[in-house]
Amino acid sequence: MRTPIRTLALLLPALAVLIGVFAYPLAQSLWLSVSDPSLDLSNYVWVFGSESNVTIILRTFGIAFLTTVICLALAYPYAYLMVVAGPRGRAALIVIALIPFWTSLMIRSFAWVILLQDNGLVNQFLGVLGLGPFELIRTPTGVLIGMVQVLLPFMVLPLYAVMSGIDSRLSDAARSLGARPITAFFTVFVPLSLPGVLAGALMVFIQSLGFYITPALLGSPSESMISQSIFAQVSGLLAWGRGGALGAVLLLLTLLLLGVLALITRASKRTTGKDVLSL
Template sequence: MRQSRLFSSVAVIPALVVILIFFLLPIAVILVRSFTDPEPGLGQYAAALADPTTLRVLGRTFATALIAVLACIALGYPFAYLMTLVGPTARALLMVLVLVPFWTSLMARTFAWISLLQRDGPVSAILAFFGAENVTLRGTLAGVVIAIVQILLPYMILTLYTALAAIDRRQLAAAQSLGANRFRAFWQVYLPQSLPGLFAASSLVFILALGFYITPQLIGSPKEAMIAQVIGQRVEKIVDFAGAGALSGILLIATIGLFCIAILAVGPLRRGIAQIVPGGSR
């Protein structure tokens, strides 16, 4: 047992070294530079927070990520739940559908969405069929959200499916045998148990959505830029590594703060949902 634990501890060392060198070290260098360039202090952070444009970009970025998470939940939860209900063959087919997007690169999918969302594209044709004529989603935040949701939806489904498959479905049958209807059994028994998995999937999608660069750069408008684009412009156009580091630091701190609040809210939310009886009675 001790040898097994020792081997496991030693086996993770290469991964830790890679993470340290290629992830933590660059972040540390950028953050240190944001505090020391051009002079030590919080000047870069104060300047960033005092800029209304920066605050608007941060708000737009978090709002876009949140909308993407909600859309992925609305589409991904039923799909993942369906995967737990069907047989092995149908589940394998559904899994293939989820994995197909990973067979193409992010750049290829983004260019595909450029064609789909342009004024004369298929999406505009569908909208025109329903009466919304002369609508183009390319160059809009809505188009960016649609593309982000399509790209991140597999992450939501795969993470959710892992969590939902671990829930013992016999509990639903037990709840129904005690007088609960299907919806009430799902609401009070199944849904609360799925919240940790839902939180993990939402966290993954939210973090990935915050860092999107290529998709909003190619599909969106410069007037509706996201924070990754602004950071890239700081580095590429004006070579302001300190300013880019300050923006990264603000994004990091804000994200950690939001996740701390979300973690604290998961427990009470889980208990609250379990106590709510559909129909208004308790």
């Protein structure tokens, strides 16, 4: 009996911090969503009854989805290159992937403001190529560029962690049995890397849903995301109930997404296992 008691004693500080900084504020926000200004569901009626709110929610999930897809498209070949590169090349690629963590999010966002403005470096370069100028800042395109740059390492690292653990002999075995290299890659390597894809996509997507600084600096009020709407309700209008309702809706939709991804992960593991055994 001593071991469980000691284990529980070691967990108590972490549980206290979790309750104090996460569970209690979350419970308080949920309570305010049904009690401010009156004890009813008027705040949720306001959320789903307003066309602008529904548009903001759909826009938020749309931008988060596009950010996830773009990050995956850029990170997958990069992580694969990290796996097949030599020790020095791998070390250089890892350092490049970690550089964003060494820079403040605010600084990176302001840097994109300078680069993406109408007469900024990006439009000047596009003008030299005869492709510009484009309106990049104060648009969803600018928000996507900034968010992808910030969240790309969160896709690269899980992919690399899974890819580095894949036994290369499995692909070699497939090729020795007559499969072409590209066929072996898509039928053996890619399915085995799906846990990394799902982990990275989950991290990027969920973080994208709550982004505030980058959309606020690179976007426009007419193209705001749900985090900006929550901030406007709580800080600008002191409507804590409406802000809590928006947060609760976002939390509920995120939990539903997690449930769907959990089911997909289980199905993919079963399918991957059957495919590998069939090979």
